[in-house]
Amino acid sequence: MSLRRLPRSRLFILAGIAVALVGFLGWFATGPLHLASAEDKPLSQGKPATASSLEGPGYPAKAVTDGDPKTRWSSAFSDPQWVQIDLGAPVVIGRVVLNWERAHATAFEVQVSVDGTNWRAVYSTTTGAGGVQNLTVSGLGRYVRMYGTKRSSGYGFSLWEFQVYAAAGSGPATATVNPPASPSANPAGSTGGGTGTGGGTGTSGGTGTGGWINAPNPVTNVKASHEVPPNKGGFHEFQANCSVSRTNLADDPIVFPGLPGAAHMHTFMGNTTTNAATTIESLAQGQTTCKAKGDLSAYWMPTLYNGDTAVNPEGLQVIYYKAGVTDYRSVRPFPKGLRFVVGNAKNTDADKFLAATEEGFECGNSYKNKNIPATCSAARDVKLNIRYQAPSCWDGLHLDSPDHQSHIVYPIDSHTASGWVCPDSHPVAVPKLEFKMAWPVNGDMSKVRFSSGAGPTFHYDFMNAWDDRTLAAMVQGCIVAARQCDPRGHDGRDDQQPAPYVLNENYLLP
Helix, strand or coil: CCHHHCCHHHHHHHHHHHHHHHHHHHHHHHCCCCCCCHHHCCCCCCCCEEECCCCCCCCCHHHHHCCCCCCCEECCCCCCEEEEEEEEEEEEEEEEEEEECCCCEEEEEEEEECCCCCCEEEEEECCCCCCEEEEEEEEEEEEEEEEEEEECCCCCCEEEEEEEEECCCCCECCCCCCCCCCCCCCCCCCCCCCCCCCCCCCCCCECCCCCCEECCCCCCCCCCCCCCCCCCCCCCEEEEEECEEEEEECCCCCCCCCCCCCCCCEEEEEECCCCCCCCHHHHHCCCECECCCCECCEEEEECEEECCEEECCCCCEEEEEECCCCCHHHCCCCCCCCEEEEECCCCCCHHHHHHCECCEEEECCEEEECCCCCEECCCCCCCEEEEEECCCEECCCEEECCCCCCCEECCEECCCCCCEECCCCCCEECCEEEEEEEECCCEECCCEEECCECHHHCEEEEECCECHHHHHHHHHHHHCCCCECCCCCCCCCHHHCCCCCCCCCCCCCC
């Protein structure tokens, strides 16, 4: 039926409806509510939300993700307050839309976190004007929150909607969110790694699948040694003495490769260039804070804090390279590009943590502490110490695995004269790293913590970038030769004089 045949009264009705519809849609396009199209649905829609406080039961946190423009969250009438959304999985976030009620924030931050504990600001203002704020941001997070520090009025902070969108072209992140589990038994007796998910990509190795990075020169012709060597109870080690190169940097090129600021704060040693974009090739171009000039490896661990103040280890720290198996003669150098995580940033089992250490947390005359002690001798020379051991049996096939642990495991007790041996699944014996760290903090330790949390969350990361010839010479001249060496590869014990040096006076391989 054509319009010209309609009665005039019906034409007026249709025209009125059209005008009303245009006005209605125009109000939504320019008004306080951001409407997402089907293709532009916010990741936050329907996701769980929590808040620091509520004005009352009629203003719940979940109102900010329900998609209803008539419901809102409102906080108590004080500063600061927050509301946060759990997206359910880590996502690279590209945009946040805040639809404020009249009681808005004039000063606030938008923060992201992968674990709900360690937060990073991706937007900050002290001049917020309320209304609808469409904010372009960039950051990885499973959790996103508005953290308000100053209200616009005597009322609380109040939001109709809090919408979170992924960055263009991004999906769920593939980096590990829950770091792998810590050793489940004594380090010499544990066989397992973690069960985390995802993983990053890397260089200096095959592409692999599912987070595995293939070794370019796999070792496939090795069986775990069960031989009983001479001098099996002696020393078989050398030291890497390295100082802090960078600190308070929220990067982790193993767990969150290519994602700056995605991790908790770390303290780095060794290579001076380590950051989120680090590769074996980039490490080769860097310098080192280690005594041995050929050690361009990257070592890092969570930053220690006393309250809000970062505390760095002072001077050279000791990283032992030891034999983890009884037949020390079978130990081979790390392959270039091998990387792994030792321990678990999410660990809450203090007994498991203690099992991977020599004496637990040491402080003065206090030993075997499962956690950072609440008090410690205030004597001038007393420091907080930890000696934490890494696995040392490699599968021979992969430089990395999805959980950053499954490709390298702890030796097992053979319960025979062979002592500690590598399992058949991981037959290649490599050096056992042992971090021996000392932080200049003592006295009242009640506010001492790691960026990852309490003491048992301590862990460390390693990416091997040694000069191949130098590392091979140190392993052969110290571990395989059953000597106790310093960073020059020299055994200074009286019964070893005159002992050879592996490195010259400049800590270089002759």
